[in-house]
Amino acid sequence: MKSRGCMKLEDVLRSNIKLSLLLLLLNVSSLTAANYGDCLNVQSYRGVRKIRNGHKVCAKGDKYDDDGRKCTLCFNGHALNRVCYQEHGWIDRVVNKPGKSKHTICYPEDGYPYHKGESQECPEETCTAENCQLPDCFCHGDSPHIDQSERPMFVVITYDDGVYEVNFDTQLRPFYVDNEYEIYNPNGCGIKTTLFVSMDYTQSDKVKAMYDAGNEIAGHTADHGLPSGEDEEDYKDTIDAIDGMKRILLEETGDSRLVNSILGFRAPYLRVAHEQQFKALRDLGFVYETSLISRRLAREGRPLWPYTLDYKANKCDSAYCNHYCYKGFWEIPLNVWKCSNGYYSAMLDYCCVGQNSSTATVDDWFDYFLHNFELSYDSKTPLSFYTHTHVFDFYPNAFPAFIRWLQHISRSYKDVWFVTMQQLLRWMKDPLTHKQMLKKWQW
Structure with missing residues (x-):
């Protein structure tokens, strides 16, 4: 007796062939009608x-x-x-x-x-104090007009990448929210930091807690990636990557004040997306960028001050530097740090400390931090402490040295201010003496 519902093999093959032909005809018809x-x-x-x-x-x-x-x-x-x-x-x-x-x-x-603006060719003339004046323009290589003896010294501490429970509880909150180590600015206020946040592994409530405590949040893309930027077609993807971080943060925190305060950006891995990055930042309303490396400390013994991109820079040490100019847009350069072995690095956690960073003692790390501070203090040029929180996980002795270093500066140098990137630019646009700052800078 034949089983019900069964078919011979040739019948199955014949049916499958018919079905395949029918699907093929339908697909071809669909492709023809729909390009x-x-x-x-x-x-x-x-x-x-x-x-x-x-x-x-x-x-x-x-x-x-x-x-x-x-x-x-x-x-x-x-x-x-x-x-x-x-x-x-x-x-x-x-x-x-x-x-x-x-x-x-x-x-x-x-x-x-955003409004897509037109690229602006750089002026042919050289940037001078006559054609470039504050608060909207500052020449590459210049120094503020205030006498060095009256000038305040700034230390800008920044962290890249994710903000999550572990680094928030052990490294960020103790310093920049609760001030557990009692480190103060000359005006009696606690120190603050700038976080260049990528949304990979980031908990938005921790970002909001940092912002609510007076710290600066800046952009580092949505997923820690940028297109190469070599082609004009990369412009939209660059916009997506930069603005995507802000949109995730807005969705997850609902805090428009936080998101609207994001005015700075650093490229992941410091890989600038060529001209598309500068165009995207301009069109999205950003105020500053900080991905370009300056090796002037290694060449001339003094770091570089922030400058605007109204004119072409005199010297550029990065793999890619802007070819067009952007009026009123600030570049805060990554001044290199001097490593223990005599080499230089833009990110301090990539330096060799002591004989070997993994075996370096607390004293080795403290000496490394202090020596680089003194290199900037000689000219009162801002010292930018560029790092990732995981440096303190990889090198445990670096953390107590960092605490000791901050406490030493705070208690031994009465004209040193720990500020965010935006606070540094606030001073650049309206330079004040240290004494004037004591009266006017309360936050």
Whole structure:
């Protein structure tokens, strides 16, 4: 007796061939009508429409207020849905966050929240005190007009990358929120830092806690990556990467004041996305950038002051430097640190300390920190402490040396101020003597 529901092998093959031919005809018809891979009859928040291959539209939500919370990507004829975290838009960068699924950020389908300006050729004339004046312009290589004996000295401590429970509880909060080590500025206020935040492994509530305590939050991209920027086509991806960080932070904290305060940026790995990075920062309303290395300390024995990009720089030590000029946009250079072995590095955690950083003692680390401070103090040029929090995990002796160093400076030098990047620029635009600062700088 024949089993019910069974077919002979040749019948199965014949049916599969017919089905394959039918699907092939349907696919060819679809490709012909939709330009090879376009998606037809896609439900978007603006109704049924066609999506071109490789393009995205905002998806229709399950209810009215869900519209725009998802985006649909057309990939070779397949409509793929993605979750968005801002209404009406998309971004094609995916961010991995601990304990959360992959997600994307949404941008307006009808255009980005920025104004794309035209590139400005650099003036032919040299930057001088006559054609470049504060508060909007400052020449590369110049020093403020205040006499060095009356000039305050600034130390700017910055950290790159993620902010999460461990580094917040052990390294950030004790210094910059609770002031457990009792380190003060000359005006009696606690010290503050600037965090260049990438959203990889970042807990937004910790970022908000740092901001609420008076620290500066700056940009470091959404997922710690930038396009090369070598082509004009990279402009939009650069916009996405830089502004994506702010949009994630806004979605997860709901704090628009925090997000609107983000005016500075540093490129991940210090790999500048060529001219597209400067264009994107200008168009997104950023005020300063700090990814360009200066080796003037190694060449001339004195670091470089911040400067604006109104004119072409006299000397550039980075792998890529801007070819166009950007009026009123500040560059805060990464002045190199001198390592124990005589070499120089822009990020202090890449220096060799003592005989070997892994075996360096607390005294070795303290001497390293203090020597570099003294190199800047000789000219009262700002000392920028560029690092990552994990340096204190890799080199445990560095942490007690760091505490000791900060306490030593705070108690031994009465004209040294620990400031954020924005506070440094505030002073650059309106330079004051140390005595004037004591009267006017209360925060």
